[in-house]
Amino acid sequence: MKKTTRTDTILTRLTQDILGKRLAPGTTLDETRLAEQFGASRTPIREALRQLAASGLVELRPHRAPLVAPTNDLRLAEMFDVMAELEALCASRATLAMNAAQRAELDAFHRSMAPIVRDSDVAAYRAANVVFHTMIYDGARNGYLKQIALSTRERLAPHRGVQLEAPARLAQSHLEHGEIVTAILRGDHEAAANAMRRHLTITRETLATLAPARTSGDLPK
Amino acid sequence: MKKTTRTDTILTRLTQDILGKRLAPGTTLDETRLAEQFGASRTPIREALRQLAASGLVELRPHRAPLVAPTNDLRLAEMFDVMAELEALCASRATLAMNAAQRAELDAFHRSMAPIVRDSDVAAYRAANVVFHTMIYDGARNGYLKQIALSTRERLAPHRGVQLEAPARLAQSHLEHGEIVTAILRGDHEAAANAMRRHLTITRETLATLAPARTSGDLPK
DNA sequence: GATGATTTGTACGTATGTATA
DNA sequence: ATATACATACGTACAAATCAT
Numbered sequence: 001m002k003k004t005t006r007t008d009t010i011l012t013r014l015t016q017d018i019l020g021k022r023l024a025p026g027t028t029l030d031e032t033r034l035a036e037q038f039g040a041s042r043t044p045i046r047e048a049l050r051q052l053a054a055s056g057l058v059e060l061r062p063h064r065a066p067l068v069a070p071t072n073d074l075r076l077a078e079m080f081d082v083m084a085e086l087e088a089l090c091a092s093r094a095t096l097a098m099n100a101a102q103r104a105e106l107d108a109f110h111r112s113m114a115p116i117v118r119d120s121d122v123a124a125y126r127a128a129n130v131v132f133h134t135m136i137y138d139g140a141r142n143g144y145l146k147q148i149a150l151s152t153r154e155r156l157a158p159h160r161g162v163q164l165e166a167p168a169r170l171a172q173s174h175l176e177h178g179e180i181v182t183a184i185l186r187g188d189h190e191a192a193a194n195a196m197r198r199h200l201t202i203t204r205e206t207l208a209t210l211a212p213a214r215t216s217g218d219l220p221k
Numbered sequence: 222m223k224k225t226t227r228t229d230t231i232l233t234r235l236t237q238d239i240l241g242k243r244l245a246p247g248t249t250l251d252e253t254r255l256a257e258q259f260g261a262s263r264t265p266i267r268e269a270l271r272q273l274a275a276s277g278l279v280e281l282r283p284h285r286a287p288l289v290a291p292t293n294d295l296r297l298a299e300m301f302d303v304m305a306e307l308e309a310l311c312a313s314r315a316t317l318a319m320n321a322a323q324r325a326e327l328d329a330f331h332r333s334m335a336p337i338v339r340d341s342d343v344a345a346y347r348a349a350n351v352v353f354h355t356m357i358y359d360g361a362r363n364g365y366l367k368q369i370a371l372s373t374r375e376r377l378a379p380h381r382g383v384q385l386e387a388p389a390r391l392a393q394s395h396l397e398h399g400e401i402v403t404a405i406l407r408g409d410h411e412a413a414a415n416a417m418r419r420h421l422t423i424t425r426e427t428l429a430t431l432a433p434a435r436t437s438g439d440l441p442k
Numbered sequence: 443g444a445t446g447a448t449t450t451g452t453a454c455g456t457a458t459g460t461a462t463a
Numbered sequence: 464a465t466a467t468a469c470a471t472a473c474g475t476a477c478a479a480a481t482c483a484t
Contacts, residue, residue: 005283005451031471041453046471050268054275062226063459063471078365085310144299148369226459226472252450262474263450284450284480 010038011048018057018068019158028065029058056155071159079156084200086149087133091180091196094139095189103185106135110181117174125170132177136196139184163207176202231259232269239278239289240379249286250279277376292380300377305421307370308354312401312417315360316410324406327356331402338395346391353398357417360405384428397423 014034017023029049035042053060059067098106109132116124133153137146153160163169176199183191235255238244250270256263274281280288319327330353337345354374358367374381384390397420404412 007451008283030469032469035453042471043452043454047267047271047451050271051275054272061460061471064461065470075364078363081363082366082369089306142299142302143296144373145303148303152365228472251448253448264473264475267450268472285482286449 005044006040007044007047007051010034010040010044011051013038014048014052015055015057018052019154021158023068025068025070027068029068030065055151076156076159079152080200080204083149083152083156084197084204086145086152087136087200088193088197090136090140090145090149091184092140092189092193093142093145094136095184095187095192097141098139098184102135102139106132106139107181107185109135110177113174113177117170120170122164122170125173126164129164129173136180136184159207160203163203166206166209169206172202173199226265227261228265228268228272231255231261231265232272234259235269235273236276236278239273240375242379244289246289246291248289250289251286276372297377297380300373301421301425304370304373304377305418305425307366307373308357308421309414309418311357311361311366311370312405313410313414314363314366315357316405316408316413318362319360319405323356323360327353327360328402328406330356331398334395334398338391341391343386343391346394350394357401357405380428381424384424387427390427393423394420 014023023029031042031045031049034045038045049058049060049066052058053066057069059069061067094102109128113125113128113132116128134150137149140146164173176195179195180192180199183189183195235244244250252263252266252270255266259266270279270281270287273279274287278290280290282288315323330349334346334349334353337349355371358370361367397416400416401413401420404410404416
Protein backbone atom coordinates (compact mmCIF):
# COMPACT_ATOMS: atom_id res chain seq x y z
CA MET A 1 0.00 0.00 0.00
CA LYS A 2 2.83 2.38 0.75
CA LYS A 3 4.66 3.69 -2.24
CA THR A 4 8.22 4.43 -1.42
CA THR A 5 11.30 5.29 -3.33
CA ARG A 6 14.72 3.84 -2.74
CA THR A 7 16.04 7.14 -1.54
CA ASP A 8 13.32 7.23 1.07
CA THR A 9 13.98 3.82 2.54
CA ILE A 10 17.67 4.58 2.73
CA LEU A 11 16.92 7.91 4.32
CA THR A 12 14.81 6.43 7.05
CA ARG A 13 17.27 3.63 7.68
CA LEU A 14 20.16 6.04 7.99
CA THR A 15 18.12 8.34 10.19
CA GLN A 16 17.32 5.51 12.53
CA ASP A 17 20.91 4.35 12.55
CA ILE A 18 22.16 7.79 13.44
CA LEU A 19 19.53 8.61 16.03
CA GLY A 20 19.91 5.14 17.48
CA LYS A 21 23.63 5.71 17.82
CA ARG A 22 24.41 2.70 15.69
CA LEU A 23 26.37 5.19 13.64
CA ALA A 24 28.55 7.08 16.05
CA PRO A 25 28.94 10.83 15.65
CA GLY A 26 32.07 11.67 13.75
CA THR A 27 31.87 8.53 11.70
CA THR A 28 32.79 9.10 8.11
CA LEU A 29 30.15 8.03 5.63
CA ASP A 30 31.50 6.80 2.36
CA GLU A 31 28.99 6.88 -0.48
CA THR A 32 30.47 3.87 -2.16
CA ARG A 33 30.59 1.85 1.00
CA LEU A 34 27.01 2.71 1.90
CA ALA A 35 25.94 1.92 -1.64
CA GLU A 36 27.09 -1.67 -1.56
CA GLN A 37 25.96 -1.96 2.01
CA PHE A 38 22.43 -1.04 0.98
CA GLY A 39 22.64 -2.91 -2.28
CA ALA A 40 21.86 0.23 -4.22
CA SER A 41 23.76 2.63 -6.38
CA ARG A 42 25.38 5.78 -5.12
CA THR A 43 22.70 8.07 -6.44
CA PRO A 44 19.96 7.39 -3.90
CA ILE A 45 22.63 7.39 -1.21
CA ARG A 46 23.69 10.85 -2.24
CA GLU A 47 20.17 12.16 -2.15
CA ALA A 48 19.51 10.65 1.23
CA LEU A 49 22.70 12.21 2.53
CA ARG A 50 21.61 15.63 1.26
CA GLN A 51 18.40 15.37 3.17
CA LEU A 52 20.19 14.22 6.27
CA ALA A 53 22.50 17.17 5.95
CA ALA A 54 19.51 19.47 5.68
CA SER A 55 18.06 18.12 8.90
CA GLY A 56 21.44 18.52 10.54
CA LEU A 57 22.19 14.88 11.14
CA VAL A 58 25.21 14.75 8.88
CA GLU A 59 27.78 17.31 7.92
CA LEU A 60 28.61 17.75 4.30
CA ARG A 61 31.83 19.30 3.09
CA PRO A 62 32.49 19.70 -0.62
CA HIS A 63 34.55 16.88 -2.06
CA ARG A 64 35.03 15.33 1.36
CA ALA A 65 33.43 12.39 3.01
CA PRO A 66 30.23 13.26 4.88
CA LEU A 67 30.39 13.02 8.64
CA VAL A 68 27.76 11.89 11.06
CA ALA A 69 27.25 15.23 12.76
CA PRO A 70 29.41 15.28 15.86
CA THR A 71 27.36 16.11 18.91
CA ASN A 72 28.65 19.46 19.81
CA ASP A 73 27.98 19.88 23.51
CA LEU A 74 27.44 23.59 23.18
CA ARG A 75 25.00 23.18 20.35
CA LEU A 76 23.21 20.51 22.30
CA ALA A 77 22.77 22.82 25.25
CA GLU A 78 21.47 25.49 22.92
CA MET A 79 18.95 23.11 21.48
CA PHE A 80 17.71 22.05 24.89
CA ASP A 81 17.32 25.67 25.77
CA VAL A 82 15.32 26.46 22.66
CA MET A 83 13.33 23.26 23.03
CA ALA A 84 12.18 24.38 26.45
CA GLU A 85 11.04 27.70 25.05
CA LEU A 86 9.31 26.13 22.08
CA GLU A 87 7.42 23.71 24.26
CA ALA A 88 6.58 26.44 26.73
CA LEU A 89 5.14 28.40 23.85
CA CYS A 90 3.17 25.35 22.75
CA ALA A 91 1.79 24.94 26.24
CA SER A 92 0.81 28.58 26.39
CA ARG A 93 -0.92 28.48 23.06
CA ALA A 94 -2.55 25.16 23.77
CA THR A 95 -4.06 26.63 26.88
CA LEU A 96 -5.72 29.26 24.77
CA ALA A 97 -6.50 27.24 21.67
CA MET A 98 -7.49 23.76 22.77
CA ASN A 99 -11.12 22.86 22.45
CA ALA A 100 -13.06 20.96 25.08
CA ALA A 101 -12.50 17.58 23.47
CA GLN A 102 -8.75 18.09 23.34
CA ARG A 103 -8.64 19.19 26.95
CA ALA A 104 -10.57 16.15 28.08
CA GLU A 105 -8.40 13.89 26.00
CA LEU A 106 -5.21 15.39 27.37
CA ASP A 107 -6.41 15.01 30.93
CA ALA A 108 -7.51 11.44 30.35
CA PHE A 109 -4.28 10.53 28.69
CA HIS A 110 -2.26 12.04 31.48
CA ARG A 111 -4.19 9.99 34.03
CA SER A 112 -3.71 6.86 31.97
CA MET A 113 0.02 7.24 32.46
CA ALA A 114 -0.25 6.69 36.20
CA PRO A 115 -0.19 2.88 36.06
CA ILE A 116 2.86 3.01 33.84
CA VAL A 117 4.61 5.05 36.48
CA ARG A 118 3.51 2.64 39.19
CA ASP A 119 5.03 -0.22 37.23
CA SER A 120 8.19 1.72 36.50
CA ASP A 121 7.80 0.71 32.87
CA VAL A 122 10.37 3.04 31.38
CA ALA A 123 9.84 1.96 27.79
CA ALA A 124 6.08 2.44 27.98
CA TYR A 125 6.51 5.78 29.69
CA ARG A 126 8.90 6.95 27.06
CA ALA A 127 6.37 6.17 24.33
CA ALA A 128 3.48 7.71 26.21
CA ASN A 129 5.57 10.75 26.95
CA VAL A 130 6.00 11.43 23.26
CA VAL A 131 2.25 11.20 22.80
CA PHE A 132 1.65 13.53 25.71
CA HIS A 133 3.92 16.22 24.36
CA THR A 134 2.60 15.80 20.88
CA MET A 135 -0.93 16.38 22.11
CA ILE A 136 0.23 19.73 23.39
CA TYR A 137 1.94 20.58 20.10
CA ASP A 138 -1.33 19.82 18.38
CA GLY A 139 -3.26 21.80 20.91
CA ALA A 140 -1.29 24.90 20.01
CA ARG A 141 -2.91 24.79 16.57
CA ASN A 142 0.08 26.06 14.73
CA GLY A 143 1.50 23.71 12.14
CA TYR A 144 4.77 25.54 11.76
CA LEU A 145 5.37 25.63 15.47
CA LYS A 146 4.62 21.94 15.67
CA GLN A 147 7.03 21.28 12.85
CA ILE A 148 10.02 22.98 14.39
CA ALA A 149 9.22 21.63 17.83
CA LEU A 150 9.07 18.11 16.44
CA SER A 151 12.27 18.39 14.48
CA THR A 152 14.08 19.81 17.48
CA ARG A 153 12.68 17.09 19.70
CA GLU A 154 13.70 14.46 17.21
CA ARG A 155 17.27 15.59 17.19
CA LEU A 156 17.38 15.70 20.96
CA ALA A 157 15.64 12.39 21.38
CA PRO A 158 18.71 10.19 21.70
CA HIS A 159 20.13 12.46 24.36
CA ARG A 160 16.88 12.78 26.16
CA GLY A 161 15.96 9.17 26.54
CA VAL A 162 18.33 8.11 29.27
CA GLN A 163 17.19 10.62 31.84
CA LEU A 164 13.95 8.72 32.39
CA GLU A 165 15.99 5.95 33.88
CA ALA A 166 17.12 8.08 36.77
CA PRO A 167 15.71 6.88 40.05
CA ALA A 168 12.22 8.24 40.70
CA ARG A 169 12.41 10.32 37.56
CA LEU A 170 9.27 8.69 36.16
CA ALA A 171 7.19 9.69 39.12
CA GLN A 172 8.55 13.18 39.15
CA SER A 173 8.06 13.59 35.43
CA HIS A 174 4.47 12.50 35.81
CA LEU A 175 3.94 15.04 38.56
CA GLU A 176 5.35 17.75 36.34
CA HIS A 177 2.99 16.67 33.60
CA GLY A 178 0.21 16.98 36.11
CA GLU A 179 1.08 20.58 36.82
CA ILE A 180 1.07 21.35 33.13
CA VAL A 181 -2.31 19.70 32.62
CA THR A 182 -3.78 21.47 35.61
CA ALA A 183 -2.62 24.84 34.35
CA ILE A 184 -4.01 24.17 30.91
CA LEU A 185 -7.37 23.05 32.24
CA ARG A 186 -7.48 26.06 34.52
CA GLY A 187 -6.86 28.27 31.51
CA ASP A 188 -3.74 29.84 32.93
CA HIS A 189 -1.46 30.00 29.95
CA GLU A 190 1.44 31.60 31.73
CA ALA A 191 1.43 28.95 34.39
CA ALA A 192 1.26 26.29 31.69
CA ALA A 193 4.25 27.78 29.93
CA ASN A 194 6.21 28.02 33.14
CA ALA A 195 5.35 24.48 34.17
CA MET A 196 6.46 23.21 30.79
CA ARG A 197 9.67 25.20 30.87
CA ARG A 198 10.40 23.88 34.32
CA HIS A 199 9.62 20.33 33.20
CA LEU A 200 12.16 20.51 30.41
CA THR A 201 14.73 22.26 32.52
CA ILE A 202 14.54 19.48 35.07
CA THR A 203 14.81 16.97 32.26
CA ARG A 204 17.99 18.60 31.13
CA GLU A 205 19.42 18.78 34.59
CA THR A 206 18.65 15.17 35.28
CA LEU A 207 20.37 14.34 32.06
CA ALA A 208 23.44 16.34 33.03
CA THR A 209 23.61 14.42 36.27
CA LEU A 210 23.38 11.07 34.57
CA ALA A 211 25.73 11.68 31.70
CA PRO A 212 28.30 14.01 33.16
CA ALA A 213 30.38 15.70 30.52
CA ARG A 214 30.52 13.16 27.81
CA THR A 215 33.97 13.94 26.47
CA SER A 216 33.67 16.11 23.46
CA GLY A 217 35.59 13.63 21.37
CA ASP A 218 38.03 14.47 18.66
CA LEU A 219 38.91 18.07 18.14
CA PRO A 220 40.29 17.96 14.62
CA LYS A 221 43.61 19.82 14.60
CA MET B 222 38.75 33.02 -3.93
CA LYS B 223 35.37 31.54 -3.35
CA LYS B 224 35.15 27.88 -4.20
CA THR B 225 31.68 26.89 -5.16
CA THR B 226 30.11 23.82 -6.54
CA ARG B 227 27.60 23.73 -9.34
CA THR B 228 24.88 22.53 -7.04
CA ASP B 229 25.48 25.52 -4.83
CA THR B 230 25.24 28.13 -7.51
CA ILE B 231 22.08 26.54 -8.84
CA LEU B 232 20.69 26.35 -5.34
CA THR B 233 21.23 30.02 -4.65
CA ARG B 234 19.90 31.01 -8.06
CA LEU B 235 16.76 29.00 -7.57
CA THR B 236 16.35 30.28 -4.05
CA GLN B 237 16.54 33.84 -5.26
CA ASP B 238 14.16 33.14 -8.10
CA ILE B 239 11.60 31.63 -5.76
CA LEU B 240 11.93 34.19 -2.99
CA GLY B 241 11.94 36.94 -5.57
CA LYS B 242 8.71 35.58 -6.99
CA ARG B 243 10.24 35.13 -10.40
CA LEU B 244 9.09 31.58 -10.01
CA ALA B 245 5.49 31.75 -8.98
CA PRO B 246 4.23 29.42 -6.27
CA GLY B 247 2.61 26.37 -7.73
CA THR B 248 4.89 26.41 -10.74
CA THR B 249 6.01 22.98 -11.77
CA LEU B 250 9.76 22.55 -11.97
CA ASP B 251 10.95 20.19 -14.65
CA GLU B 252 14.40 18.80 -13.94
CA THR B 253 15.29 18.46 -17.58
CA ARG B 254 14.11 21.93 -18.46
CA LEU B 255 16.04 23.44 -15.55
CA ALA B 256 19.08 21.44 -16.56
CA GLU B 257 19.37 22.90 -20.01
CA GLN B 258 18.32 26.27 -18.69
CA PHE B 259 21.29 26.24 -16.34
CA GLY B 260 23.55 24.55 -18.82
CA ALA B 261 24.18 21.70 -16.45
CA SER B 262 23.15 18.10 -16.13
CA ARG B 263 20.21 16.92 -14.11
CA THR B 264 22.31 15.75 -11.18
CA PRO B 265 23.16 19.10 -9.63
CA ILE B 266 19.62 20.25 -10.34
CA ARG B 267 18.26 17.31 -8.40
CA GLU B 268 20.50 17.97 -5.45
CA ALA B 269 19.58 21.62 -5.37
CA LEU B 270 15.92 20.66 -5.48
CA ARG B 271 16.34 18.34 -2.50
CA GLN B 272 17.82 21.10 -0.47
CA LEU B 273 15.09 23.47 -1.48
CA ALA B 274 12.58 20.88 -0.43
CA ALA B 275 14.29 20.59 2.92
CA SER B 276 14.03 24.32 3.49
CA GLY B 277 10.40 24.19 2.49
CA LEU B 278 10.63 26.22 -0.68
CA VAL B 279 9.63 23.42 -3.00
CA GLU B 280 7.39 20.44 -2.59
CA LEU B 281 8.68 17.06 -3.66
CA ARG B 282 6.41 14.15 -4.47
CA PRO B 283 7.77 10.83 -5.71
CA HIS B 284 7.77 10.49 -9.46
CA ARG B 285 6.07 13.80 -9.89
CA ALA B 286 7.41 17.16 -10.89
CA PRO B 287 8.54 19.29 -7.98
CA LEU B 288 6.35 22.27 -7.21
CA VAL B 289 7.35 25.68 -6.04
CA ALA B 290 5.74 25.54 -2.62
CA PRO B 291 2.38 27.21 -2.84
CA THR B 292 2.06 29.97 -0.29
CA ASN B 293 -0.54 28.63 2.01
CA ASP B 294 -2.10 31.63 3.67
CA LEU B 295 -2.75 29.73 6.87
CA ARG B 296 0.80 28.47 7.05
CA LEU B 297 2.05 31.96 6.37
CA ALA B 298 0.08 33.35 9.29
CA GLU B 299 1.43 30.58 11.47
CA MET B 300 4.97 31.44 10.48
CA PHE B 301 4.47 35.11 11.22
CA ASP B 302 3.13 34.16 14.59
CA VAL B 303 6.08 31.94 15.41
CA MET B 304 8.50 34.48 13.99
CA ALA B 305 7.22 37.06 16.44
CA GLU B 306 7.75 34.66 19.32
CA LEU B 307 11.19 33.63 18.15
CA GLU B 308 12.33 37.20 17.82
CA ALA B 309 10.79 38.11 21.13
CA LEU B 310 12.78 35.30 22.66
CA CYS B 311 15.91 36.57 20.95
CA ALA B 312 15.30 40.04 22.31
CA SER B 313 14.77 38.68 25.78
CA ARG B 314 17.92 36.62 25.69
CA ALA B 315 19.91 39.38 24.07
CA THR B 316 18.97 41.65 26.93
CA LEU B 317 20.50 39.19 29.32
CA ALA B 318 23.43 37.98 27.26
CA MET B 319 24.78 40.90 25.28
CA ASN B 320 28.10 42.31 26.38
CA ALA B 321 28.86 45.99 26.62
CA ALA B 322 30.39 46.20 23.17
CA GLN B 323 27.36 44.60 21.57
CA ARG B 324 25.00 46.92 23.39
CA ALA B 325 26.92 49.95 22.28
CA GLU B 326 27.07 48.70 18.75
CA LEU B 327 23.36 48.00 18.66
CA ASP B 328 22.55 51.44 19.97
CA ALA B 329 24.91 53.11 17.52
CA PHE B 330 23.54 51.16 14.61
CA HIS B 331 20.01 52.00 15.54
CA ARG B 332 20.85 55.69 15.62
CA SER B 333 22.59 55.42 12.28
CA MET B 334 19.29 54.39 10.74
CA ALA B 335 17.72 57.76 11.51
CA PRO B 336 19.03 59.53 8.39
CA ILE B 337 17.75 56.67 6.27
CA VAL B 338 14.32 57.21 7.73
CA ARG B 339 14.56 60.93 7.11
CA ASP B 340 15.37 60.31 3.46
CA SER B 341 12.63 57.69 3.16
CA ASP B 342 15.16 55.41 1.54
CA VAL B 343 13.16 52.20 1.64
CA ALA B 344 15.83 50.01 0.06
CA ALA B 345 18.50 51.16 2.47
CA TYR B 346 16.17 50.74 5.42
CA ARG B 347 15.28 47.25 4.37
CA ALA B 348 18.95 46.30 4.30
CA ALA B 349 19.72 48.00 7.59
CA ASN B 350 16.67 46.39 9.13
CA VAL B 351 18.06 42.94 8.43
CA VAL B 352 21.31 43.92 10.08
CA PHE B 353 19.49 45.30 13.09
CA HIS B 354 17.52 42.14 13.67
CA THR B 355 20.54 39.99 13.05
CA MET B 356 22.45 41.87 15.71
CA ILE B 357 19.76 40.86 18.15
CA TYR B 358 19.87 37.23 17.03
CA ASP B 359 23.59 37.29 17.67
CA GLY B 360 23.11 38.97 20.98
CA ALA B 361 21.01 36.07 22.17
CA ARG B 362 24.12 33.89 21.97
CA ASN B 363 22.32 30.80 20.90
CA GLY B 364 23.34 29.44 17.53
CA TYR B 365 20.37 27.14 17.19
CA LEU B 366 17.92 29.87 17.98
CA LYS B 367 19.62 32.10 15.47
CA GLN B 368 19.45 29.37 12.89
CA ILE B 369 15.72 28.77 13.09
CA ALA B 370 15.00 32.47 13.40
CA LEU B 371 17.01 33.15 10.28
CA SER B 372 15.44 30.39 8.27
CA THR B 373 11.97 31.50 9.29
CA ARG B 374 12.78 35.08 8.47
CA GLU B 375 14.19 34.07 5.14
CA ARG B 376 11.03 32.30 4.16
CA LEU B 377 8.90 35.21 5.24
CA ALA B 378 11.13 37.78 3.58
CA PRO B 379 9.27 38.10 0.30
CA HIS B 380 6.01 38.65 2.13
CA ARG B 381 7.51 41.05 4.53
CA GLY B 382 9.22 43.41 2.16
CA VAL B 383 6.31 45.41 0.86
CA GLN B 384 5.04 46.61 4.19
CA LEU B 385 7.92 49.03 4.57
CA GLU B 386 6.47 50.97 1.68
CA ALA B 387 3.37 51.84 3.61
CA PRO B 388 3.18 55.55 4.30
CA ALA B 389 5.08 56.55 7.41
CA ARG B 390 5.90 52.92 8.12
CA LEU B 391 9.62 53.61 8.07
CA ALA B 392 9.37 56.18 10.80
CA GLN B 393 7.11 54.00 12.89
CA SER B 394 9.33 50.98 12.44
CA HIS B 395 12.30 53.01 13.56
CA LEU B 396 10.41 54.15 16.64
CA GLU B 397 9.59 50.56 17.47
CA HIS B 398 13.25 49.66 17.09
CA GLY B 399 13.99 52.44 19.49
CA GLU B 400 11.74 50.93 22.12
CA ILE B 401 13.45 47.60 21.72
CA VAL B 402 16.91 49.12 22.03
CA THR B 403 15.88 51.13 25.06
CA ALA B 404 14.51 48.07 26.80
CA ILE B 405 17.64 46.08 26.04
CA LEU B 406 19.95 48.83 27.27
CA ARG B 407 17.83 49.22 30.35
CA GLY B 408 18.21 45.50 31.00
CA ASP B 409 14.48 44.84 31.03
CA HIS B 410 14.22 41.60 29.13
CA GLU B 411 10.47 41.30 29.38
CA ALA B 412 9.97 44.75 27.99
CA ALA B 413 12.39 43.94 25.19
CA ALA B 414 10.48 40.80 24.32
CA ASN B 415 7.18 42.62 24.38
CA ALA B 416 8.48 45.47 22.28
CA MET B 417 9.82 43.03 19.74
CA ARG B 418 6.60 41.07 19.67
CA ARG B 419 4.65 44.26 19.17
CA HIS B 420 7.02 45.36 16.43
CA LEU B 421 6.46 42.19 14.45
CA THR B 422 2.74 42.19 15.08
CA ILE B 423 2.48 45.66 13.66
CA THR B 424 4.57 44.56 10.72
CA ARG B 425 2.12 41.79 10.03
CA GLU B 426 -0.88 44.02 10.38
CA THR B 427 0.56 46.60 8.07
CA LEU B 428 1.18 43.87 5.60
CA ALA B 429 -2.41 42.66 5.86
CA THR B 430 -3.60 46.16 5.13
CA LEU B 431 -1.40 46.54 2.09
CA ALA B 432 -1.89 43.17 0.49
CA PRO B 433 -5.43 42.25 1.36
CA ALA B 434 -6.11 38.60 0.73
CA ARG B 435 -3.84 37.82 -2.13
CA THR B 436 -5.99 35.29 -3.95
CA SER B 437 -4.87 31.85 -3.03
CA GLY B 438 -4.17 30.99 -6.65
CA ASP B 439 -4.97 27.81 -8.45
CA LEU B 440 -6.65 25.06 -6.57
CA PRO B 441 -5.77 22.03 -8.65
CA LYS B 442 -8.87 19.98 -9.30
C1' DG C 443 -8.56 0.46 -19.51
C1' DA C 444 -4.56 0.06 -22.33
C1' DT C 445 -0.84 2.46 -24.74
C1' DG C 446 2.49 5.88 -25.66
C1' DA C 447 4.87 10.14 -24.43
C1' DT C 448 7.18 12.46 -20.87
C1' DT C 449 9.50 12.84 -16.59
C1' DT C 450 11.52 11.23 -12.54
C1' DG C 451 14.39 7.46 -10.29
C1' DT C 452 18.58 4.73 -10.48
C1' DA C 453 23.04 3.01 -12.18
C1' DC C 454 27.56 3.73 -13.25
C1' DG C 455 31.55 5.92 -15.65
C1' DT C 456 34.52 9.93 -15.77
C1' DA C 457 36.27 14.44 -14.09
C1' DT C 458 37.71 17.21 -10.41
C1' DG C 459 38.91 18.58 -6.05
C1' DT C 460 41.10 17.53 -1.33
C1' DA C 461 44.26 15.48 1.63
C1' DT C 462 48.54 13.04 2.42
C1' DA C 463 53.08 10.93 1.38
C1' DA D 464 56.51 20.94 -3.90
C1' DT D 465 54.86 17.25 -6.64
C1' DA D 466 52.57 13.30 -7.01
C1' DT D 467 49.35 9.90 -5.55
C1' DA D 468 45.24 8.19 -3.40
C1' DC D 469 40.63 8.59 -2.61
C1' DA D 470 36.02 10.46 -2.27
C1' DT D 471 32.78 13.42 -4.12
C1' DA D 472 30.74 16.13 -8.21
C1' DC D 473 28.96 15.75 -12.51
C1' DG D 474 27.35 13.65 -16.82
C1' DT D 475 24.85 10.32 -19.37
C1' DA D 476 22.29 6.02 -20.22
C1' DC D 477 18.57 3.24 -18.92
C1' DA D 478 14.51 1.72 -16.02
C1' DA D 479 10.23 2.74 -13.90
C1' DA D 480 6.36 5.45 -12.95
C1' DT D 481 2.92 9.03 -14.13
C1' DC D 482 -0.20 11.38 -17.15
C1' DA D 483 -2.67 12.00 -21.36
C1' DT D 484 -4.65 10.12 -25.25
